[in-house]
Amino acid sequence: MLAIMLSEAHKIQGAKADCEDCDEELFDVPPYAYGCNDVKPGGFAGWFMVKCGAPFVDISDPLEWDTKIAAGEVKGIFDPKLIRGSLPVPDRNTVSVGACGTPQTISKTYTANLIDSGRDENDTRYDLYDYIDKYGDLWNFGFITCAFDVYGPFSNVTVEVDENIPETNSEVKDFPMNVSWIAGKGVNKPISLPFLEGLKLTN
Numbered sequence: 001m002l003a004i005m006l007s008e009a010h011k012i013q014g015a016k017a018d019c020e021d022c023d024e025e026l027f028d029v030p031p032y033a034y035g036c037n038d039v040k041p042g043g044f045a046g047w048f049m050v051k052c053g054a055p056f057v058d059i060s061d062p063l064e065w066d067t068k069i070a071a072g073e074v075k076g077i078f079d080p081k082l083i084r085g086s087l088p089v090p091d092r093n094t095v096s097v098g099a100c101g102t103p104q105t106i107s108k109t110y111t112a113n114l115i116d117s118g119r120d121e122n123d124t125r126y127d128l129y130d131y132i133d134k135y136g137d138l139w140n141f142g143f144i145t146c147a148f149d150v151y152g153p154f155s156n157v158t159v160e161v162d163e164n165i166p167e168t169n170s171e172v173k174d175f176p177m178n179v180s181w182i183a184g185k186g187v188n189k190p191i192s193l194p195f196l197e198g199l200k201l202t203n
Helices: 002-020 062-070 124-138
Strands: 044-051 074-078 083-086 091-095 104-116 139-145 149-154 158-161 175-183
Touching: 044 104, 044 124, 044 149, 062 074, 074 139, 104 139, 124 139, 124 158, 124 175, 149 175
Parallel strands: none
Antiparallel strands: 044 074, 044 083, 044 139, 083 104, 091 104, 104 175, 139 149, 158 175
């Protein structure tokens, strides 16, 4: 009985202490729509990388994309027929503070998974992905969905890419690429950039 009383007392005191410590501004919930039935398709159909030290000033500006591509500061591929990918729910990195406290999230580890099945007569995909496997950490990576929602670019990435050769000729060779990064708490909100349709992401 004593153990139960102590447990209940701890819960009440803990809850009051948590609320008393909070800044009132933390309770300002942003406005949001309610009851909407809209949905958006998933699926990464392309990726791009931005040269480290040359970030976008305004990623929504089509002219800046043109300028960066011409200068070689942006590279990438958008090909919904040959590229597919996803960004699963991240792994949460937690830490426990206090014997009775629950683990707290201190950061999240994201890993975007893409597969490129594209080829050309000169096999230039080998050269591209060989470079990225060696020097991908010099670039910031972003991803484009089929609906032209853009996620990123994300910095301090780790890139792993190589060729996958299946067992039979009923399957195609491809290049799986995993891009990982660590971020703080929060949810990544994409930006819609429909002008990327038809834009060649290389100079």
